[in-house]
Amino acid sequence: MKSAVILFPGTNRERDMAAALKCATGAEPKIVWHGETTLPDVDLIVLPGGFSFGDYLRSGAIAARSPVMPDVVKRAGEGTLVLGVCNGFQTLCEVGLLPGILMRNTSLKFVCREVKLEVVNTQTPFTRAYRPRQVIRCPVAHADGCYFADDETLDRLENEGRVVFRYAENTNPNGSRRDIAGILNERGNVLGMMPHPEDLTDVAHGGLDGLPLFESLAAGLMEKAA
């Protein structure tokens, strides 16, 4: 499986993401600078966490207008898998690949802790290795993670099975509407999520709850190639 991790100025989670991808797929992802206008030929594009452009204007807003993004949007339209974690999720919302927006946490605090996530939809290329309604541990670290969209959009996301992860057991850390932690686009090939599954992919991390997400991707793409 070939993957690319996009690096913006201020991105800081690309190494953890690369390590998780390497662990699940056996292949090193390509790290692609945001100033490139053409991505390499890959099966998966990842926008990792961090603070691109210092979170200036709005989190992810300036990254979303980077030279590389038109090609990300184009590839997403062609069906390439796209994963955005944390700042990557914010950027995917800002560029319009996902609906809604991530706003300042209702507590106004930067939240760095572990939460519980319910895997709401396991019929996606990102979550097939989880059990339906499985509750997993996952770390979060963000100040702007409060998911907001209008009621009509939220209803549609829920009815179409596009809410993939929900904060469970009263661990919503940011005030997200309807406890939404991760959503899919309409086609089902773009996932954005605030928690960091790459942070629980090695026994040295203290858990492996994030690993099935990467294994889902690796297995699906190997099937496709076979």
Next chain:
Amino acid sequence: MKARIFVTLKDGVLDPQGLAIQGALAALGFSGVESVRQGKVFEIELADSRDAETRLRAMCEKLLANTVIENYRVEVLGS
């Protein structure tokens, strides 16, 4: 020429920062503050005034505001 752009939250969008500021104003003894909504102001200088309003509105639509949650208002100030 100069222009000013105001970006404000739409009605119904939760503004925890505005609420915190409202609380701080109350703590300072400013009574009767019924609501505070925080927004942004951009002061922009353009090289020429050709189609200024149209260009400024395009800047808002493409970058300065996220119209999912924000409204914007353009004020052309002249040179």
